[in-house]
Amino acid sequence: xxxxxxxxxxxxxxxxxxxxxxxxxxxxxxxxxxxxxxxxxxxxxxxxxxxxxxxxxxxxxxxxxxxxxxxxxxxxxxxxxxxxxxxxxxxxxxxxxxxxxxxxxxxxxxxxxxxxxxxxxxxxxxxxxxxxxxxxxxxxxxxxxxxxxxxxxxxxxxxxxxxxxxxxxxxxxxxxxxxxxxxxxxxxxxxxxxxxxxxxxxxxxxxxxxxxxxxxxxxxxxxxxxxxxxxxxxxxxxxxxxxxxxxxxxxxxxxxxxxxxxxxxxxxxxxxxxxxxxxxxxxxxxxxxxxxxxxxxxxxxxxxxxxxxxxxxxxxxxxxxxxxxxxxxxxxxxxxxxxxxxxxxxxxxxxxxxxxxxxxxxxxxxxxxxxxxxxxxxxxxxxxxxxxxxxxxxxxxxxxxxxxxxxxxxxxxxxxxxxxxxxxxxxxxxxxxxxxxxxxxxxxxxxxxxxxxxxxxxxxxxxxxxxxxxxxxxxxxxxxxxxxxxxxxxxxxxxxxxxxxxxxxxxxxxxxxxxxxxxxxxxxxxxxxxxxxxxxxxxxxxxxxxxxxxxxxxxxxxxxxxxxxxxxxxxxxxxxxxxxxxxxxxxxxxxxxxxxxxxxxxxxxxxxxxxxxxxxxxxxxxxxxxxxxxxxxxxxxxxxxxxxxxxxxxxxxxxxxxxxxxxxxxxxxxxxxxxxxxxxxxxxxxxxxxxxxxxxx
Numbered sequence: 001x002x003x004x005x006x007x008x009x010x011x012x013x014x015x016x017x018x019x020x021x022x023x024x025x026x027x028x029x030x031x032x033x034x035x036x037x038x039x040x041x042x043x044x045x046x047x048x049x050x051x052x053x054x055x056x057x058x059x060x061x062x063x064x065x066x067x068x069x070x071x072x073x074x075x076x077x078x079x080x081x082x083x084x085x086x087x088x089x090x091x092x093x094x095x096x097x098x099x100x101x102x103x104x105x106x107x108x109x110x111x112x113x114x115x116x117x118x119x120x121x122x123x124x125x126x127x128x129x130x131x132x133x134x135x136x137x138x139x140x141x142x143x144x145x146x147x148x149x150x151x152x153x154x155x156x157x158x159x160x161x162x163x164x165x166x167x168x169x170x171x172x173x174x175x176x177x178x179x180x181x182x183x184x185x186x187x188x189x190x191x192x193x194x195x196x197x198x199x200x201x202x203x204x205x206x207x208x209x210x211x212x213x214x215x216x217x218x219x220x221x222x223x224x225x226x227x228x229x230x231x232x233x234x235x236x237x238x239x240x241x242x243x244x245x246x247x248x249x250x251x252x253x254x255x256x257x258x259x260x261x262x263x264x265x266x267x268x269x270x271x272x273x274x275x276x277x278x279x280x281x282x283x284x285x286x287x288x289x290x291x292x293x294x295x296x297x298x299x300x301x302x303x304x305x306x307x308x309x310x311x312x313x314x315x316x317x318x319x320x321x322x323x324x325x326x327x328x329x330x331x332x333x334x335x336x337x338x339x340x341x342x343x344x345x346x347x348x349x350x351x352x353x354x355x356x357x358x359x360x361x362x363x364x365x366x367x368x369x370x371x372x373x374x375x376x377x378x379x380x381x382x383x384x385x386x387x388x389x390x391x392x393x394x395x396x397x398x399x400x401x402x403x404x405x406x407x408x409x410x411x412x413x414x415x416x417x418x419x420x421x422x423x424x425x426x427x428x429x430x431x432x433x434x435x436x437x438x439x440x441x442x443x444x445x446x447x448x449x450x451x452x453x454x455x456x457x458x459x460x461x462x463x464x465x466x467x468x469x470x471x472x473x474x475x476x477x478x479x480x481x482x483x484x485x486x487x488x489x490x491x492x493x494x495x496x497x498x499x500x501x502x503x504x505x506x507x508x509x510x511x512x513x514x515x516x517x518x519x520x521x522x523x524x525x526x527x528x529x530x531x532x533x534x535x536x537x538x539x540x541x542x543x544x545x546x547x548x549x550x551x552x553x554x555x556x557x558x559x560x561x562x563x564x565x566x567x568x569x570x571x572x573x574x575x576x577x578x579x580x581x582x583x584x585x586x587x588x589x590x591x592x593x594x595x596x597x598x599x600x601x602x603x604x605x606x607x608x609x610x611x612x613x614x615x616x617x618x619x620x621x622x623x624x625x626x627x628x629x630x631x632x633x634x635x636x637x638x639x640x641x642x643x644x645x646x647x648x649x650x651x652x653x654x655x656x657x658x659x660x661x662x663x664x665x666x667x668x669x670x671x672x673x674x675x676x677x678x679x680x681x682x683x684x685x686x687x688x689x690x691x692x693x694x695x696x697x
Contacts, residue, residue, distance in 0.1 A: 004060045006050060007072045010082065011122045011135075013046075014039055018114035025107040033097045036110045040093045043117065044086040051079040059127050066134060071188070073127040076491030077332070081124050081250070084336055088246055088343050089117050091466040092239035095347055098463045099239060099354050105149065109237070112145040116243070123251045129177050129187040129212075132255060133170075140166035140219070143248060146240035147232045158231040165218050165228045173215020173255075179208035180263075192262035193497075209259050209270065216259070220252030222311060223281040226304045230288060233300030234359060238350025241296060245303040245346060246339035253310055253335060260314050261497045271318030278315050279419045282308025286426035290433075290531065291562040295359045296349050298430055299342065302385065305423060306338045309400060312420065316403040317496065326406060326505075328498025329489040330399030336488060337384065337392045337474075344381035344471045348374060351459050351467070352438070361437045361558045368439035370453045373464060375439050380471040382435050384478065386428040386523065387516050391478035394516055395485050395507055397424060401515040421515060425522025432527045437558070444555045481507050535561055620657030628653030 017039035025032030059073040074082070093113070100106050119142055122135030144166070148159035181187055183204050184195035199205055218225040229249075233241045256274075264270035285305030292298040313331030317324040351374060352364050368374050384391040387398075404417050443449040459467075477484045482504070493500075506512065536556045620628070631652035639647040 004058060006046060007060050007074060007125055008062070010043065010047060010050075011072075011118050011125065013118070014043055014114045014121070015118035018111050018118070021114060022107055022111040025110065029106070032107065032110065036093055036114065037097070039114055040086070040090040040117070044083075044090045047082045047086040050074060051083045066130075068128075068130050068187075070131045070134070071127045072122075072125045072131065074125060075495055076493070077495030078124055080332075080336065080488055080492050081254070082121065084339050085117070085120055085124065085247055088243060088339060089113075091343060091470055092242050092347070095350060095463050095466045096237075096239045098460050099237065099350050102354075103150070103237070105151075108145060109149055109240075112142045113240070116142040116146075120247060120251060124254060127189055129180070129189070129258065132258070133174060133177060136173075136215075136219070136251065136255070137166075137170050139248065139251065140170060143240075143244065146244065147236045149237055149240070150235070152235070155235040158228070158235045162228040162232045165225055169215040169218030169225065171215075172211050176208045176211025176213075176215065179204060179211065183208065189258055189262060192258070193265060196263045205263060206269075209263055212259055213256055213274075216252040216255030217277070218252065220249050220256065220311075221281075221304045221307050222252070222277055223284055223304075223308075226281065226285070229300045229304050230292075230297055233303070233346075234294055234296040238296070238346050238353055241300070241349070242343050242346035245300065246342040249303060249307055250335055250339060253307070253314075256311070256314060257331075257496065260318055261495070264318055265497055266321030267318055271315045273315075274311055274318065275315035275416065278308050278311030278313075279416060280308070281305070281311060282423045283419055283426075284308070286423045286430070288562070289430040290426055290526065291535065291560070292430075293361045293535075293558040293560045295352060295361065295364060295434065295438075296346070297359075298434060299345050299349060302427065302430065303338070303342060305427065306334070306385070308423070309397065309420075310334050310338070312416075313400045313403065316400070316407060317498070319407050320403065322499055323406070324403070324497075325499040325501045326399050327403035328493055328496040329486075329501075330396050330403055332489050332492045332496060332498075333392075333485050334396035334400060337396050337477075340470065340473055341381050341385045341393060344377060344467065344474065345385070347463075347467050347470065348378045348381065351463065355455065355458050361434075362444065365437050365441050366443035366449045367452050369442070369449075371439075371455070371458060373468070374458070377467045377471040378435065378438065380474045382431040384474040386431050387424050387519055388428075389478075389508065389513060389516055390475065392474045392481075392485065394478060395481045397519075398507060398512050398515060399505070402512065421519050422522055424516075424519030425526060428520050428523025429526035429531060432523065433531050444557060535559060620653065620660055624656040624660050625653055628656045631656075 017035070021032055021035040021039065024035050059071060061069055061071045063069040096109070096113075100109060103109070116139055119135045119139035123132055123139060126132040126135060140163070144159055144163050147162045148155050177187065183201055184192075184199055186192070186195050196205055214225070221229040229245075233244060236244060260270065260274065282305050285301050285303070285308060289298045289301035289305060292301055310331055313327050313334060316327035317331060320327055349359070352367055353359060356364055356367060358364055368378065380391070384393040387394045401417070401420060404413060404420060407413055443452065486505075489498075492498075535558065537559045538556055628651070635648040635650065635652070
């Protein structure tokens, strides 16, 4: 296979495989599962073979598609993330076979799962922002089906939120792309730095950058566009949640990297803007996760927090400019770490859900006791994301922390450092909560705990393979960071415009260990001083009001103490977008409409006095009057001859005028109807697409 055309293979092979798999699934379910596994395994092997090739690949263009054509490339960064994408899709698809065994609409899931794989590859392999946008929107619409998969009310509501954020974000992003293209005349990522550097209209570049960051940030789950994350993950199937958290959020980060590393490289204003967003996202997600009592919701809020860590790293890259060696490596490695960690943790959550069909910590408490494999896999993910030394998460967090220290010792950045360390501490606290609830504490129901302990076959061999292989990567990369993580980071530095290190990093020196130990100490304080005493309460007997006990010990349960009035979606976004804005604009439009009518009436009564039209008919028109008069004449003759006893009394002039009026009213209603407008819009859109695809004038 020509290496250039292999880029098209990576994108369109999964899409073709989706259609074939769907067709097979209509006839044979087992063959469908085998077909889906085959598609993702082939995708992984092709991506692996390309990743092992040295150097960047020459770009590939498909001219004439959608007017500007499609453009792709494969450099070190894209090789790394393409491999992560292919690996995660392979593992989640293997796990899906068992997870979905009792689900309806499995054919639909596999169809859109593979379509989303192709679209996501298209995003990361794109070499210009127009191609990125096309596949980004395609990915948003195909992944919508993941959230709505079980078609229950919470799922459909979360899917509605997810799609609304994706569509609004996409439209704002497209506006930014238009502004950028109008200003510099190119959307090619390789040309952005030079073109933006030569531009004299900096405010317009900032406007374009903010619009595009809005769209990409919506997908990444950055504050204040994070509202879909805590809602979508708990209701989506666990394999889809792993991909939503681990990969689709990184597609948003990919876009922000393109903007920051090319349009605003070394720009202090842009760096400070991203730093504020990153710190709020980091701390806000961690706080939400601490208060959550749902397993997958906690992991979703954790994803929001880790996206904040990555955004902070991108901000430091902008602020440090040509001295961004630590920040660039930390940002890239934390992207990879977060993807792999959430693959492990969400698949563990999937094991819990497919056995219990529950996610509340009080219901699943004690499930993991006497399940050593699940315990090991979850522990690898928990220790890594908490930043414990000898695990991969520690390496990337250390690099990010050191980049903050490297920039400045001013008060602002001292505050940023402590927000970073405290957010890391909160991460350790909520992961401790999850681990102890699942694997150490006993369930309040002794019989239920006995059933949990007796479960021996809680996942099949394929699922165990997917979890174990994914989990083993995390300590391997953490124990030998120079041989693994440093090599991974080196390949992606060109895309991030990262500087070379002046000397090798001693990851396990006391100075570097100190930051991780501070965060872990904060985590211990938060868990013992907040979660245990305040976010857990005694369970009382409903009849007596006395505390329930088990073997002489009080039974404590997790309590959701997060205030409902802090739900941004329900308190601000939905009332604002669905009630307040329509009401305000409705009042304004009605006022303007009344004003125009008043002006017209005044003009007709003064300057343009109403005058009758000499030939104006009281009803109908000349045609209806002529035909009606002929029919009236015929009726008169019939009444004088054949219809004397039963004369015709109709006035055909009036009747035809009424028919004309009815037809005119129907046409007016059709012309004003939404469905008619949508039909015309669809016809126009179809004509536009045909024009763009054929390139005809």
